[in-house]
Amino acid sequence: MRNFLLTDEGVAIVDFDDLTLAPFGYDLAKLVVSTGMTHGTLRSEATEAALAVYNICAGRPDDATACTFGQLRVYAEFHHRLTARYLHRNGYCHAWPDVRPWRESEVSW
Template sequence: MSAAAYVKNYPTPQLAEIARAHHEWLLRLEAPVRVPQLREVTGTRMALERLEGHHPRPDDLPVVAAALGALHTVANIRYLHAGRLDRPFEATPTLTIGDFTSPRVSVLPQDFEINGLPCALYKDSNIRNFILTDDHVGIIDFDDLTLAPFGYDLAKLVVSTAMTHGHLSHALIENALDRYNSETTRIPNAHCDLGRLQLYADIHHHLTSRYLGRHGYAHQWPAVHPWPRGSTTQRELP
């Protein structure tokens, strides 16, 4: 195996195979992001091409947000336009992408409405799951893939960045949201406004807070979120 390969270990061969199927589907999209080539999957090990570059820093968020919006747009146009957020989606004969609501039902607001929202995807946009190369935004880590509304994975990027690096300016987040929305204009009802982004961020906070002190998460989201005082959604999540 080449020394330039990145190897990830999984608890079971089944989880390694799921990650391989996710990788294959994302590569097939031919979206304007860099997807590393698969070297091999052997038992519980997945070997991928190692992308040369660095993880994004906070100031890189608008660039990553634009790439994420482009990825979501291509996924919707090519496949997910036929999906519904409350139902699993058969992406290929061997890959079913999980629905959005089932794994998050315990943290979604009771009045959360998904009817009419187009399908994008959740790929776990932890800031550490991107690599900035010389000419592309590269995506790495293919463990998690579900349907999601547009903007939901962007909110994960915002929350993971703030919990890693500390407070982010409101202007930076508005810039990132604008760049994301500029890439999704071809999809009806895909526009994510700031209020919806805040709601999605609150959901991610509830799902991510248990990792505080691990995996690079050094800051509590309520202490570092980028919203101006008094502008939060003020929703009580379960």
């Protein structure tokens, strides 16, 4: 979410992060975690809808390579472990365990 800048001409996307290869869906999981940690609790329904649009826009709505909600949950929990140290810095005001849009018990590793 910090990669989007609103300009007079529209939206500009910038990404100076490290180049990494990750499974399809991991970038959406990062967005879900960052948004929750910045703005607070996310609704599970909104997260599921975002995943559906993500898969459709990537041309994978019913494909075996689509990201499932279960995979998204695992990726988000993994990303949280990488992001937890930033709590109370860089705009992260909410701890992921307090704002995640599912119960921890719903994550199957």
